[in-house]
Amino acid sequence: MTATENVDPLEQEGEIAADYLEELLEIADLDGDIDMDVEGDRATVSIVGAELPELVGDQGERPPCAAAQRPGAARDRGGGPGEGLRRGGGDDSDDPVRAEGRSRRRRRRRPRVVVGRRRAEPARGRSPRGRRRRMTDPVSRETPPAPAVAAGVFSSRLPLAEAYAGLLADAGITRGLIGPRELPRLWDRHVLNSALLAEAFPTRTTVADIGSGAGLPGLAVAIARPDLHVVLVEPLLRRATFLQQVVEVLGLDTVEVVRARAEELHGTRDFPYVTARAVARLEKLAGWTLPLLSPGGDLVAMKGASAAGEVDEAAPTIQRLGGEVVGIEQYGADRVPEPVTAVRVRVGPAGARRWDAHAATGRGKRGRGSGKR
Secondary structure, eight states: OOTTSSOOHHHHHHHHHHHHHHHHHHHHTOOOEEEEEEETTEEEEEEESTTHHHHHTTTTOOOGGGSOBOTTHHHHTTOOTTGGGOOOOOTTOOOOOOSSOOOEEESSOOOOEEEEOTTSOOOOOBOTTSOBOOSSOOOSOOOOOOOTHHHHHHGGGHHHHHHHHHHHHTHHHHTTSSOGGGGGGIIIIIIHHHHGGGGGSOSSOEEEEETOTTTTTHHHHHHHOTTSEEEEEOOOHHHHHHHHHHHHHHTOTTEEEEESOGGGGTTTOOEEEEEEESSSOHHHHHHHHGGGEEEEEEEEEEEOTTHHHHHHHHHHHHHHTTEEEEEEEEEOTTTSSSOEEEEEEEEOTTOOOOOOHHHHHSSSSOOOTTSOO
């Protein structure tokens, strides 16, 4: 089944509004859940989170982009029925980094869709006019050259890494997966930074990248480590389509794309290793990812300077789930000036317990985090 099948048009239009709100939170650097409620012929998108007053003001003012969406809203803005599947970022756009999504909640569920492996039919969408989208839409941007250190990280697969960087700089920007301002630091901040995480995993194992977005860190790890089976879990159709096309173009036989929320996989799939990059704070991330681990499995969560604080904050939740923090680790210290920081959390021999979202957040329903964004 391709990523474009069985998509509710109202759901697509709700996702458009949710994308705007997600972008707003990224710009303001605020934590919050995107909550999409689909009821009848109406999709309402809102932000839920402790930091919400900082965004909307003391009197609860709501930003215009949080308005409820009705069928045809995307077309009213000049788009067609499939406009929500692709958000162009022209030369004047100033999108933030779109490679990683924040949590988004929804109340109407849909069955998960497995996009498939390389041998599956490519998941391709069509533009409103019916023209089949190309993997590389023409843009006036030049992919920055790979730094010298990249040869040591990717070895003989450096050409694949360069091709992936080219796709990020081209289709990744035009489709709104990364922002144009990220282009000069595409290698240092994104591709190389993600690939260094490959040191965290033993040989010939499986790693699931939750909320993969544009494939960071999962695709970079898969290119650097062809011995690994990498599963990219990404709920948003636009991003899952991009991931599947990259897998097809680069011929990555060891990579699988699954379009689903993390919690939709609870009880149906498990992995010895799970990773995520900038999806949510560790407390929330643990709730979504620890139930995906095989007994004795590890979550390797990419974090920055906030790692120690997030560990302290998440410790009670991690313990309640049956996990323990192994430590805060760094990778690539001998290769780059700023090594990658990651928190390693391990579940016990019995595996992880399911997350009681109400106990963890005090807000009832679980956030969507790696879920369908």
